[in-house]
Amino acid sequence: MLTRPDVAVVGAGPVGLAIAWRCASRGLRVVVHDPAPGSGASHVAAGMLSPVAEAYFGEHELTGLLAESAARWPGFAAELAQAAGVEFGHRTEGTLVVGLTSDDLAEARRLWSYQQGLGLPITPLRPSQLRDREPALAPRVRGGAVAPGDHQVDPRRLVVALRSAAERAGATLPPGPVARLADVDARVTVVAAGCGAAALTGLPVRPVKGQVLRLRAPDRAAPDFRHVIRGYADGESVYLVPRADGEVVVGATVEERADTEVTAGAVLRLLRAAVDLVPDLAEYDLVEASAGLRPGTPDNAPILGPLPGHPGVLVATGHHRHGIVLTPVTADLITELVVTGEADPLLAPFTPDRFGPPDATHPGSARVGPAGPESSTEEERTWN
């Protein structure tokens, strides 16, 4: 590249690639740095677009952002399909939330009463109504509800599509890793490096391990069920995400650990809950067991906006369990910030400065510099 890029995105997961696509579509010169695109949390993620089933007590502002991003997903998906020319498994059958035992159902009911109180679309169903929708559910499932707006997408295919769209719009992916922000030369740097953002920025992003299984229906038939099933089974929370190609994703553990080993106990718990909820899954092939690291934050909400003390550096990380659903809103808001220098009010609860100044002793937290000739003081002012 002969001229300095307008935007350098560090991290080619869905968030980074979507930002690159959106910025390149606005006419900016964009590079994306990632030695292994799509190899982070998204490679393991199930891809539920679940503003409702992911709305938990005490996370009002996050729930609002989830709902906002989920509302943007249909338009985002349509644009992306056209821009990328490939499919990525966006499905809109909705999600069933079910409880296996009466204790499980009581737990699920507590949560969906809260979700209903927020005005989110979730409708309780009688067991017979559940089984009318999904005959594959175990007869002993005690009850549930439907969240018709909780959809799904295949994250691995999403990465392929986003990369294609970004490259078609002119973004480039030079090889090689980025060890320090000081190594990046661009007018604006966007750190969308998932857990890697901690080392690059000093922000409090920690790895949260998730173990996930991938099953496949025998003879490559489609799975016996079409809805995403979010189940509580003997105290275990599990989700089952059916894909058209026969895959069923079963997830996920949430562990405060930084290793990516697959453990016997986690596989046992996931399989037991899955087979308790949908007995036919016992006949499915177990084709993959994997573990990924979600980028968690102190309040479980993402970190979106200018990095304090680092003019020209934006952050888009900390998406924790919600990276896929939050991809459209993250890309829109960060792109707007890059292009106009103006922060959308939606960003306010999620800016990096809510955690105080980044850890200045961190080796990766060196200033970006020296500023090149294209450096714009407007952005620096706006972001700091």
Add this chain to the structure above:
Amino acid sequence: MLTRPDVAVVGAGPVGLAIAWRCASRGLRVVVHDPAPGSGASHVAAGMLSPVAEAYFGEHELTGLLAESAARWPGFAAELAQAAGVEFGHRTEGTLVVGLTSDDLAEARRLWSYQQGLGLPITPLRPSQLRDREPALAPRVRGGAVAPGDHQVDPRRLVVALRSAAERAGATLPPGPVARLADVDARVTVVAAGCGAAALTGLPVRPVKGQVLRLRAPDRAAPDFRHVIRGYADGESVYLVPRADGEVVVGATVEERADTEVTAGAVLRLLRAAVDLVPDLAEYDLVEASAGLRPGTPDNAPILGPLPGHPGVLVATGHHRHGIVLTPVTADLITELVVTGEADPLLAPFTPDRFGPPDATHPGSARVGPAGPESSTEEERTWN
């Protein structure tokens, strides 16, 4: 090879390689044909040397052969270690047979009473005695017994050692598969091709699928237990084989199927039984789930001896669940037959002719021919 080999072994699993080693050590020119040595049932096998715990009702003659071969294992292992120059995980701590519930214990007791009746060494233990030997056992294990003579070996390392010993003794392994016996040119052909023997010989060898897991202790420590544990857990039969390098093999299903898919239900049943018996296994990494095909026969006993109607062809297959423990006696008896033309009386119950003539319509059942100048009429006479 300029001259016709004395012996061509078809199949480089433990049985075929042990025969090759023994024959080459006797001064014969030996070739072993296998496009992928060690890739059959032995690659999945756990490697229990269990004449006692594998003695089932109605299998007297097989039990005798198991006991005979197990008795030969210590000498075989010592010779092999010297000949191969590599270790293969031969361990002699013995086997604990345990029952989780009182029903499981009743089932286990029925079997070990039968085994005691045959004079096999198995001694009941009180729960406190069990836990003195293996504190890792779950507190709710109701009781068990010890079979001190039931040992173990690592089949993957055994294949490496046997191949090394065979090659050091002069055997060669030319590349490429053998599709028909007629393609093999040797004075004597030994079919030790596991399930592949059916197509080559027309004998009634069928695949019996087994699914097996491999766990690994965290931080590559040795497992928390030293004995092989053969357990009955809520009606599920499972074995746990600890290796010095931290591996624990958990097996195995016995399924009348010919595919090698790993299924969710099998992994669930194996893990549940394993963790019920030794709870700490939940913390172990699940490093491999695999399926292999055992060569089963109508009476579950191996097929050892001359192939009817095919002068110069011997068979050593059909070892089903017992290929590893039966390797020494199989190699000794087949080698003796090759060298002297005399059949040891031990072979009598296991010769191929007990199933009548092989399926003559089978494409692989063509005669070996034409007989070359080294062809020996003695063997032909003895074997037919």
